[in-house]
Amino acid sequence: MWDATLSALRGLLLGITDLTLAHLVMILIGCLLLYLGIRRGFEPLLLVPIGFGAILVNIPGAGLMEEGGLLRTLYEAGILTELFPLLIFIGIGAMTDFGPLLENPKILLLGAAGQFGIFLTLLLALGLGFTPRESVAIGIIGACDGPTAIYVSSQFALHLLGPISVAAYSYMSLVPLIQPPLMRLLTTRQEKRVVMTSTKRSVSGNTKLLFPMVVTLFTALIAPLGTPLMGMVMLGNLMKESGVVGRLTKASQDEIANIVTLLLGLSIGATMEADKFLRVQTLLILFLGFVAISLDTVMGVLFGKLMCLATRGKINPLIGAAGISAFPMSARVVQAEGQRYNKKNYLLMHAMGANTGGQIGSVMAAAIMLSVVKGLGLR
Numbered sequence: 437m438w439d440a441t442l443s444a445l446r447g448l449l450l451g452i453t454d455l456t457l458a459h460l461v462m463i464l465i466g467c468l469l470l471y472l473g474i475r476r477g478f479e480p481l482l483l484v485p486i487g488f489g490a491i492l493v494n495i496p497g498a499g500l501m502e503e504g505g506l507l508r509t510l511y512e513a514g515i516l517t518e519l520f521p522l523l524i525f526i527g528i529g530a531m532t533d534f535g536p537l538l539e540n541p542k543i544l545l546l547g548a549a550g551q552f553g554i555f556l557t558l559l560l561a562l563g564l565g566f567t568p569r570e571s572v573a574i575g576i577i578g579a580c581d582g583p584t585a586i587y588v589s590s591q592f593a594l595h596l597l598g599p600i601s602v603a604a605y606s607y608m609s610l611v612p613l614i615q616p617p618l619m620r621l622l623t624t625r626q627e628k629r630v631v632m633t634s635t636k637r638s639v640s641g642n643t644k645l646l647f648p649m650v651v652t653l654f655t656a657l658i659a660p661l662g663t664p665l666m667g668m669v670m671l672g673n674l675m676k677e678s679g680v681v682g683r684l685t686k687a688s689q690d691e692i693a694n695i696v697t698l699l700l701g702l703s704i705g706a707t708m709e710a711d712k713f714l715r716v717q718t719l720l721i722l723f724l725g726f727v728a729i730s731l732d733t734v735m736g737v738l739f740g741k742l743m744c745l746a747t748r749g750k751i752n753p754l755i756g757a758a759g760i761s762a763f764p765m766s767a768r769v770v771q772a773e774g775q776r777y778n779k780k781n782y783l784l785m786h787a788m789g790a791n792t793g794g795q796i797g798s799v800m801a802a803a804i805m806l807s808v809v810k811g812l813g814l815r
Contacts, residue, residue, distance in 0.1 A: 454496035458710035465713075466490035466705070469602070478609035482582065482701045483693075486602065489705015500706065507706035509698055515597065515707075518590050520700040521583040522668045527693030528583065528795070529672025530685050532763070534647055536789035538639045542743075543755070543786065547793025549739035550759025551801040553578035553731030557724050558805075564720060568814040569593055574721055577604045578728025579798035580611065581761035587665060588706070588802050592809065598707035599718040603725035611762045614726075615733050615769050622737045623753050627744060628777040630752040632786050641677070648674040655800055661810055662803015669799060678710045732760045736790075758787040761798040767791040 441791040443499050469487030473480035493501055514520035537543060558575035573593035576585050577600060585604035589597045607614065620628075630694040648670035675685045696764060707713075740756025757764045767787035774783040 451622075456496075456710070458714055459494045459496060462494040462708060463491050464708045465708070466494070471732060472606070472609070479582075479605045481697050482605045482704075483609070484700050485701025486605070486705040486708075489702040490708040491705075493706050501709065507702060511706050513698075514589055514699055515586070515703050516594075517752045518587055518664070519647055520696050520703065521587040521590070522664055523692060523696045524583040525665060525668035526672040526673075527688045528763075529648070529669040529674075530688040531667075532673055532792055532795065533788075534673065534792050535639050535644065536785045537765075537792045538643060538647060540786065540789050543789040544793040544796070545743070546736055546739060546756050546759040546790040547795070547797035548759070549756065550732050550736040550790070550794045551579065551797045552735035553728045553733075554798075554801050554805075557728035557729050560727065561724055564724075566720075567676065569809060570596060572809055574724050574748055575601055576600075576726060576798075576802055576805070577607065577721075578732050579761050579801065580604070580608055580729055580732065581795070581798045582608060582775035584665065584761070584798055584802050586700070588806065590616045590804060593653070595712065596712050596717070596721065598704060599721040600725075601724050602705040602708070607729050608762050608765070611729070611765050612769050613762075615757050615766065616773055617772075618730060618733045619737055619754055619757050619773055622734065623741065625777065627741065627753050628774065630744065630749055630751050631778065631781050632750065632755070632783060634785070639735065645674070648677070651796065655803060659800070659803035659807040661806040662799065665799045665803055666796075669795070696806060729760065735759050737761065743775045752781070752783055752786070755783055755787045755790050758790040759794045759797070761791075761794045763791045763795055764788060766794070 466487045466489075469490065472478040473483030473487060489507065492498065499505050501511070503509060554575045557578050558571045559569035562568065562573045569592035573585075573589045573596055576588045578586060582601065582604045586597065586601055589600045593600070608670045652663075652667055652670045655666045661782055672688050675681045675688065736756035736759035737753055738756070739759070740751060740753035741749040743756075744753050752774060754770050758770045760766055767784060767790070768785035770803040771782070774781040
């Protein structure tokens with residue numbers, strides 16, 4: 437009788453008796469993510485559910501990631517099937533206006549240049565001992581696009597999903613802090629003051645309607661394994677531009693995106709169990725993620741300088757920083773920096789073109805790496 441009573445009490449107090457220092461550290465990390473999301477406003481839509489999920493999964497005895505547990509069910513339904521990130525991509529496409537890019541197509545080159553950090557970081561990760569698949573997943577943090585990072589991680593390095601996702605969304609929110617110092621360092625005062633005039637080129641409705649279909653076919657034929665990524669982005673954009681499925685477009689932008697974002701955040705938090713997250717690997721991934729986004733910015737600005745030279749001063753190199761996929765945050769950073777040095781400088785629409793080009797570039801980079809790595813059978 438006494439033994440049974442003690443056993444029952446131990447079951448009731450399991451959360452306390454089995455609590456370790458590692459659990460406490462992860463709970464504190466979860467609280468830090470909540471603080472960054474709530475008090476600092478850093479990507480709150482993702483960091484709040486991720487932080488709370490990290491707290492829940494590190495409570496001993498709760499069983500949330502055991503077979504049949506709440507977080508395990510969400511994880512298997514949305515992450516293992518890749519459903520959640522792909523649904524997010526539909527919403528991203530439905531919210532994206534490719535008009536500024538189509539008005540000045542050469543800006544797409546900046547979106548391509550803004551992906552160089554992905555490949556350079558991939559090489560660096562290989563040098564640090566990560567496997568080819570892990571290196572690809574880490575490098576894609578440089579896309580500065582959370583859903584892309586999650587999708588590639590779920591394909592290549594599921595065991596690294598937690599740190600890669602946290603790094604991707606954290607650095608996305610820190611773009612206004614990371615990019616400006618690099619932009620100032622790499623450009624001269626004269627380059628910063630370059631005023632870009634409007635192209636005054638109107639884009640027809642038919643062009644906007646054909647664009648998502650052409651891009652989908654072109655990229656799918658080059659890198660077929662990336663078709664789910666690009667296909668979902670362009671489906672969302674096609675719905676928006678068609679003008680005949682307003683309810684679906686609105687649902688993709690609002691209800692579906694919001695619900696999936698919540699479930700996605702909880703699922704990512706579920707991967708942050710103490711024994712899997714508290715490793716030297718995690719610190720290396722956070723470091724490499726910072727390197728990736730910094731290199732993207734550097735390469736984008738340097739290519740912007742080259743375009744400035746080639747066009748005899750008609751391109752402001754600052755817009756090269758918007759070649760990453762942090763939409764529209766990076767474009768706003770470019771606008772703020774441009775006005776800092778020339779109050780008559782309005783770079784927002786040009787930067788938005790580069791930013792949307794970066795979205796296509798990041799998805800394309802992920803598609804190419806998925807196809808190459810799987811085609812070569814790399815481990």
